[in-house]
Amino acid sequence: MAQTMARNRQGEFGGTPAAGPSIDRFDDVIECDVAVIGSGAGGSAAALAAKSAGLDVLVLEKDATCGGTTAVSGGWVWAPGNHHARRQGLMDSKEEARAYLQAEAGNHFKAELVDAFLDYAPRMIAFLENQTSVRFNCPTISPDYHFEYPGAKEGGRALMVEPFDGRELGADIAVLRPPLRELTVLGMMLGSGRDVLHFMRVTRSATSAWFVIRRLARHCRDLALHGRGMELTNGAALAGRLLKSLRDMGISVKLQAQTEELCVGEGGRVTGLIVKCGERRAHINVRRAVVLACGGFSHDLARREALFAHARRGPHSSLPPSSNTGDGLRLAQSVGASMETSLSNPAGWVPVSRVPRGDGSYGLFPHFVDRAKPGVIAVTRQGQRFTNEAATYHDFVQGMFRAAPSDEPVTAYLVCDHRALRRYGLGAVKPSPVPIWHKLRSGYLVRARTVDDLARTLAMGPAVLRATIESYNRDAALGHDPAYGKGGTRHNRYMGDPEWQPNPCNAPLQTPPYYAVAIEPGDLGTFAGLRTDAAARVLDTEGRPVPGLYAVGNDMASVMAGSYPGAGAMLSAAMTFGYIAAQDIAASPRHEIAIG
Numbered sequence: 291m292a293q294t295m296a297r298n299r300q301g302e303f304g305g306t307p308a309a310g311p312s313i314d315r316f317d318d319v320i321e322c323d324v325a326v327i328g329s330g331a332g333g334s335a336a337a338l339a340a341k342s343a344g345l346d347v348l349v350l351e352k353d354a355t356c357g358g359t360t361a362v363s364g365g366w367v368w369a370p371g372n373h374h375a376r377r378q379g380l381m382d383s384k385e386e387a388r389a390y391l392q393a394e395a396g397n398h399f400k401a402e403l404v405d406a407f408l409d410y411a412p413r414m415i416a417f418l419e420n421q422t423s424v425r426f427n428c429p430t431i432s433p434d435y436h437f438e439y440p441g442a443k444e445g446g447r448a449l450m451v452e453p454f455d456g457r458e459l460g461a462d463i464a465v466l467r468p469p470l471r472e473l474t475v476l477g478m479m480l481g482s483g484r485d486v487l488h489f490m491r492v493t494r495s496a497t498s499a500w501f502v503i504r505r506l507a508r509h510c511r512d513l514a515l516h517g518r519g520m521e522l523t524n525g526a527a528l529a530g531r532l533l534k535s536l537r538d539m540g541i542s543v544k545l546q547a548q549t550e551e552l553c554v555g556e557g558g559r560v561t562g563l564i565v566k567c568g569e570r571r572a573h574i575n576v577r578r579a580v581v582l583a584c585g586g587f588s589h590d591l592a593r594r595e596a597l598f599a600h601a602r603r604g605p606h607s608s609l610p611p612s613s614n615t616g617d618g619l620r621l622a623q624s625v626g627a628s629m630e631t632s633l634s635n636p637a638g639w640v641p642v643s644r645v646p647r648g649d650g651s652y653g654l655f656p657h658f659v660d661r662a663k664p665g666v667i668a669v670t671r672q673g674q675r676f677t678n679e680a681a682t683y684h685d686f687v688q689g690m691f692r693a694a695p696s697d698e699p700v701t702a703y704l705v706c707d708h709r710a711l712r713r714y715g716l717g718a719v720k721p722s723p724v725p726i727w728h729k730l731r732s733g734y735l736v737r738a739r740t741v742d743d744l745a746r747t748l749a750m751g752p753a754v755l756r757a758t759i760e761s762y763n764r765d766a767a768l769g770h771d772p773a774y775g776k777g778g779t780r781h782n783r784y785m786g787d788p789e790w791q792p793n794p795c796n797a798p799l800q801t802p803p804y805y806a807v808a809i810e811p812g813d814l815g816t817f818a819g820l821r822t823d824a825a826a827r828v829l830d831t832e833g834r835p836v837p838g839l840y841a842v843g844n845d846m847a848s849v850m851a852g853s854y855p856g857a858g859a860m861l862s863a864a865m866t867f868g869y870i871a872a873q874d875i876a877a878s879p880r881h882e883i884a885i886g
Contacts, residue, residue, distance in 0.1 A: 321575040322348040322542075324875055325563060326583055327549050327618065330358030332843030332864030333583030334532040335414065339872030341539045342421055345578065349536065350547040350565060352613050354465070357529030358585050359610040359815055359844070361467035364658070365451040365524040366858030367426065367865065369411040372449060374428035380446030384408050390434065390441030391855060398634050398851030406824035407849050407866050414869040415449065422535035424528070425452040433780040434856045435682045444780060448857040454527040456520035459534055465545060466533055467611065468518070469526050472645050472655040472718045528861070552580065552621050552839070560625060560838035579838045579875045582828070583868065586816035586844025587616030588637070597636040597818055600691060600811055604699025607642045607654050607812040610844075614815075618845035622820050625839065626830040631818045633852030638860055639687030641702075642812035645718045646732040655718040657704065657809060658683055662776075662785035664797030665710030667762055668809075669703050670694070673745055673755035675762065676702070678774040680782035680795045684854035687811050701810050703748060705759075709801040714787070717807045736806045744804045759799050769793030815860055817848035826871035840871040 323345040326333045333349060341347045355361075370387035387408050392399045418424040426449040434442040456463045508521060522530045536543055546567055553562040553573070562576045587593045588608035593616055595601050608614075619629065641657045660666060662680035670676050670693050677689025694700040704716060712722040719729050729735040738744035741759055742752035765771055769792035777783055777795030786794030820828050820841040827835040843864035850859055 320348070320572055321577070322346045323576070323578045323880070324348070324581060324872075325350060325574055325576050325579075326581045327563075327621075328352075328358060328583030328585055328843065328845075329356040329533075329536075329543060330583060330585055330843060330864065331360040331528060331532060331861050332868040333358075333581065334360075334536060334868070335418070335865040336581045336583065336840075336842055336868035336872050337541050338422055338532070338535055338539060339414075339417060339869045340875060341541050342417070343872060343876035345872075345876060347541050348574065349541060349543045350549055350574075351543065351545050352548050352584070352617065353467070353611060354546050355467040356462075356465050356533050356543065356545070357467040357526070359614065360525050360532070360861065360864075361529035362470050362609060362611070363525035363528075363814070363861060364857065365526070365528040366861065367415070367449045367451070367528075368447055368856040368858040368862045369415050369449055369866075370408060370443075370447045371412040372415045372426075372428070372447070373412065374415075374426060374449060375446030378428060378430060378446070380428070380430065380443070382443060382446055386441040386443070387447070388441070390436075390439050390443075391850065391853075393439035393441070394436065394853035394855045395851035396634065396853075398632070398853075400849065400851060402824045403822075403849045406870060407863060410870050411862055411866045414866045417869060418535075418865075422531070423458075423538065424531045424535060426450060427452055431784065432857060433784050435685075435781055435854060437780045451524070451528040451531065454522040454530045454534075456518075456522050456530060459530060459537075462533060462537060463518070463520075463530075466526070466530055469524070470609070470653065470656075472653040474519075549584075549617065549621060552625050554625055558626070558837060560836065563621075576838065577880050578878060579840055579871075581826075581868070581871055581875075582618035582622060582820070582839070582841040582845045583843045583864070584616075584618035584621075584845050585610055585614035586819060587619055588614045588813055588816055588844075590616035590619075593619070597631060598811075598813075600694070600700040603697065604701065605810045607644065607810060609640065609642065609654055609656055609812055610815055614844070618841060619820060622828050622836070622839060622841060622845070625836055627828045627836055627839070627841075628821045628831045628833075629818065630821045630847035633817050633848055635684070635688070635852035636818040637813040637816045638684055638854055640683040640812050640814050641687055641690065641809045643704075643717045643734070643807050643809050645734055653718075654812065656683070656812065656814070657717060659785055660714060660716055661686065661704065662782060662795050663710060663714040663787055664766070664790045664793070664795055665799055666704060666706045666714070666716065667759070667799065669705055669750075669755065669758060671698075671701060671703075671748075671750070673748075673750035674758055675774060678771075678776045678778070678782070679704075680776045680779075680785055682781065682854060683814075690809075690811060699810075701808060703806045703808055705744070705755075705799070705804065705806045707799040707801045707804055710797070710799070711805050716805060717809075719805075719807070734807065736808075737803050738805075739803050741799075741804055744806060748806055763798035763800060766793075766796040766798045769796050771796055815844045817844075817850075817852045819845050819847040822846050822867075824870070825874040826867040827874065840875065842868040842871055
């Protein structure tokens with residue numbers, strides 16, 4: 291395609307931002323060194339690192355809010371060799387981390403990409419903490435997901451973002467993507483670890499009760515003064531810290547800006563892009579590079595059905611924003627880029643339940659931790675257990691795939707008794723003292739007086755479900771699960787109830803009534819993506835870099851090759867290769883723009 295660059299007249303291209311007076315409008319002439327498409331963690335890291343290197347950076351966000359998938363994520367970052375771990379004496383080495391990732395990826399292992407990730411992940415963390423508002427802490431215990439693999443560690447690799455006061459964003463708080471409603475309590479976000487434990491213990495501990503009272507009081511104050519909670523945790527805290535850093539560095543962020551086309555000049559170099567905002571379009575001239583950070587293809591239904599076999603015969607729900615429709619992949623393929631789809635998994639899986647809302651719509655609840663709790667099991671539509679309930683969310687969904695007949699939808703149920711429900715909650719059902727009647731009335735939560743009644747309500751054979759629970763109960767009373775090994779690994783036990791003995795993951799289901807929640811496969815983001823080299827440069831069908839084009843985050847094919855090694859692995863890869871891309875762009879020659 292011939293290069294087509296035009297200078298905009300004053301006022302010809304604008305568009306009204308969603309909210310927040312400090313979010314930029316389009317100017318009459320748009321030129322930059324680097325254009326980053328997407329405002330999630332990967333794109334933001336690339337923008338911040340490029341700006342720090344002295345480049346003029348523009349961030350284009352298709353949506354009306356900033357933060358992308360990052361803002362609704364857990365906010366963890368998996369970074370072997372980081373300085374927090376070293377300071378705490380948690381020993382690690384590149385060789386151990388490499389051996390672990392090689393065991394994770396198996397035949398799909400990509401040595402060049404993994405080595406780049408391991409070299410630069412610690413530098414990325416140090417850069418963000420030294421030069422931006424991003425801050426992490428390092429739990430001493432946060433096991434890698436597969437402790438049985440060589441090189442796995444019990445702690446030090448997974449970093450948790452520090453909570454963030456939304457008031458620091460000023461007016462820009464209005465354009466930060468809100469958290470998933472179903473993961474909040476009265477609209478209040480709970481941080482991983484301490485917050486969750488206190489809310490679960492609120493009826494059993496005076497300390498926890500006092501913590502919850504103070505937390506609720508602060509939240510109510512924020513609602514009265516600001517119309518939303520201001521104590522940001524998890525992915526919202528990371529997205530908020532990144533947005534503040536973008537603004538502090540003076541990086542222009544343009545919302546509701548849909549990139550329609552890449553412009554190509556001599557030698558196939560990407561020299562700019564065409565962006566639409568409302569009914570207007572602008573040409574953006576790029577002197578060095580375009581970075582694709584559009585979030586993958588979770589909501590590109592055609593590509594999803596082509597790559598997700600189960601989605602062709604049953605339900606699938608995606609947690610990333612609905613704007614993640616594969617724009618980066620289409621843009622790159624239009625200039626000759628190639629896709630990588632031969633991975634162990636095309637996406638990062640998580641079991642989800644659909645939560646009815648009062649207006650007739652529904653939200654999604656990702657089942658990260660409830661499955662591991664004692665007194666909770668998962669069964670097929672026929673009433674049989676099929677996998678280790680305390681396995682990682684990615685592994686658990688693969689167990690759902692294996693258990694479902696090839697011609698049937700992939701669905702299952704989480705089942706528990708009354709003790710487990712009121713102590714831990716189940717999905718969107720909160721633990722005691724939060725009432726459950728509204729979840730029963732909506733049909734989200736199914737209740738029955740006996741196991742047989744529950745089976746009949748779920749259209750299962752009562753004898754099958756009864757036998758399943760009786761078999762599990764016999765061993766669970768002793769803390770064992772010989773059938774599927776629930777509670778048998780360090781990560782399993784880390785996700786269980788530390789106060790429950792002899793095994794924090796196993797307890798009999800024996801206190802009526804009994805409950806069930808329907809679950810289905812979902813994704814946290816896509817793994818299949820654009821082929822890149824170790825510098826995040828997009829490769830064409832011949833394996834050559836497309837000049838001036840980079841891809842990070844879920845637009846880039848998974849460096850983990852479709853595996854999920856630890857908490858925050860997706861975010862860490864996105865941010866690390868965003869940082870790497872910026873270093874490579876800063877070292878590349880400046881491209882002279884031809885206006886005309």
